[in-house]
Amino acid sequence: MTQPYVKQTIENEVGYIEFFHPAHNSLPGDILAKLAQIITDAGNNDEIKVIVLKSGGARTFCAGASFKELINISDAETGRVFFSGFANVINAMRKCPKFIIGRVQGKTVGGGVGLASATDYCMATKFAAIKLSELNVGIGPFVVGPAVERKLGLSGMSQIAIDANSFYPAEWAKQKGLFTQVFESSEELDEAVKAFAENLCNYNTEAMKEMKQMFWKGTEDWDTLLAERAQISGRLVLSDFTKETLKRFK
Structure with missing residues (x-):
């Protein structure tokens, strides 16, 4: 099993920032903190003119937040810190003075949809279906909501947030303005x-x-x-509904 990582390479003035986690690129707090820091640093690095955000592995761009960490939240403060992980990355992307291009090779869920939405220009493969599954476990896409709504509009965002069981195809995400182009393969995308x-x-x-x-x-x-928004999620994750639901997923 490959170890989780966040790494940056620079090629022809393009800074490629890549994250990876063996659990379908679901991201724990330490990886999210590293990602936010690397994006901030790349924004201040004169050797980099444009940034590409990508993930390792072939099948999933990002499965959202770490489920293992989610299950272990036992108080509101821990919850707030946990949900602040994606908030900090989205804010780092927003404040970064350089264009960030998203490279989405496969399915993306929850926080991953937030990351794709916070890029300035996002390209994907036809396998890059998107889903906001948070309502399934008794919370909602509160933290990623503003970024997703900014790209998909309130109508598109609320549709996938309410229909929390469904993956929406890459072509749908392109029609709504999240993806600029959809390619047949990862090779073409790259x-x-x-x-x-x-x-x-x-x-x-x-x-x-x-x-x-x-x-x-x-x-x-x-x-x-x-x-x-992180505080709202941190509170809801302690609800009886969510606790019962997460027990089933254990």
Whole structure:
């Protein structure tokens, strides 16, 4: 079994940030903290002009938060800290002065949909179905909600949040504006991401920085908003409903 990691490589001025966890890329708190830090550092690194966010493995982009950690939450503060994991990564992506291109090779769930939504331009394969499954365990997509709603609109976000059992196909996510292009294979996706990212490096970095700020206008309160949302999830995860549901999953 491969060990979890977050790593960065730089190639032709593109910073590739890759995360991995053997449990379908479901991310525990320590990996999320590393990811937020690496994105922040890449934003300040003059050797990098454009960032690509990707995950290791072939089948799943990100299965959301670590289920193992979720099951072990026993008080509201631990819950708040746990749900702040994805909040901190989304905020790091939002504040990063560089464009972040998403490379989504497979299914993505919960927090993973939040990460894809927080990229500035997201490309995927036809296998990249999305799902917000939080309601299934008695919580809701509170932390990722603002990022997902910003990309899919309230209508699209509420549809997948309420229909928490269903995977929505990559083509649906493309129609709603989450994915810009959908490819037949990971190989085609990788070629397109590389070409697109390297081409962006030819543009004026100052112009891209200003554009990024423009695109994210109106989200200045997200530090506070996502922290409040993490508190809601942290409270709900202690409910009898969720405790009973999680017991079944054990």
